[in-house]
Amino acid sequence: MAVGGASRTDYAPPLWNPRTLLAYVGSAPNACPAPGRKPRPSAAGRLLAGGGGGRVQRAAARDGVTWRPGSGAAERESRERTGAMGDYRIRAYRDEDYEAAREVFANGMSEHVPALCVHVLKQPWVLLVLACTFCLLLTSSKSLLLPILALTLLLATGRQLLGRAWAMYIEHCLQGDLLDIRATYLGSRGSCFWVAEADECVVGTVAARPAGAQQGELMLKRLAVRKDYRRQGVATALCQAVLGFARQQGCSAVVLNSLMVQDEARAMYERAGFEKYREDVLPTLYGRLANVTVSKYRYSLARRS
Known part of the structure; x- marks a missing residue:
């Protein structure tokens, strides 16, 4: 199906960072050279190695390759300057990515549980409950051990909940839009x-679909990067794809x-140029009790065109 004059599966992000040349290099998307053999560079790769940046995209179109960080002199110099040493490529979703994409998202979201516990623990009503419980048990038992054990049990129970x-x-997310990625996106x-x-x-995922609230706006969703591939520019490249x-x-x-x-x-969104324009508390009992806030960001394309 054509999207904006181009096939969705053929869509690749444009050159996006003036300091880092991101271009089309390599060969077939999943091609891998045999052990001990060096891959033959494509026309795009040879252009990058020789510094022919203006002709890279045309050469890439002839090679039929996908978008990934370049390997030429300009890219090597930029990577030494920025510290982004990752070797990855951004491509359209395929059906064989289903389980891996869901796993990357689920694992990334699971990492936020400790931060969520600390956030809830800082709420005034939680601190008040813990302090009152400690004082009451200390007064009634005349022992320091019982209040400490009780608080430990309360904290452990709260962590589990x-x-x-x-x-x-x-x-809920996995059973929602991520249940059938192809149909949804x-x-x-x-x-x-x-x-x-x-x-x-x-090692990373991102999605986009029209925002329902405002005509002409696109919503970025499901951005996640595997922990061992972070701080290599993967998340920024996924944002730029959107x-x-x-x-x-x-x-x-x-x-x-x-x-x-x-x-x-x-922090990454703000570095990429997104601006926070609103902050809301989740309109649920849990959201109000835990003060769970949602920050809304916007990247204005009209202002930057």
Whole structure:
């Protein structure tokens, strides 16, 4: 199905970072040279090695390759300067990525449980309950051991309950739009799903579909990167894939939601040019008790065109 004049499966992000040349190099998407043999460079790869940046995209189109970090002199110099040493590529989702994509998202979200526990523990009413419990038990038992054991039990129980609630949220996501990725993100115009691939494994995901609240806006969703591939520019490249897709679709802005425990993600969004314009508390009993806030970000494409 064509999207904005190009096939969705053939869509690749444009050159996005003025300091880092991201280009089309390599050969077939999953081609791997035999042990001990060096891969033959494509025309795009030879252009990069020789510094022919202006002709890279045309050579890549002839080679029929996908988008990945370049390997020429300019790219090597940039990687030495920025410290981004990862070797990965961004490509459109394929059906064989289903389990790996869901696993990357679920594992990434599971990492936020400790931060969620600390956030809840800092709430005034929680501190008041713990302090009152400690004082009452200390006064009645005349012993320090019983209050300490009681608080330890309360904290352990709270940790289990929060972990279970967070696991239910992750399962809700997996049973929602991630239950049938192809139908949700590749079955309609204006939506898409990408993965970051390294060492023949899916190490990151991101999705985009029209935002329901505002006409002409695209919503960035399900951004996740495997822990051992972070701080290598993978998340930024996935974001830029969505921004490039939004430009191709003629959208005015890209919007996203981020929870208060996703500190690294929010910092990355702000570095990429997203601006926070609103912050809301989840309109549920749990959201109000735990003060779970959702930050809303926008990247205005019209202002940067």
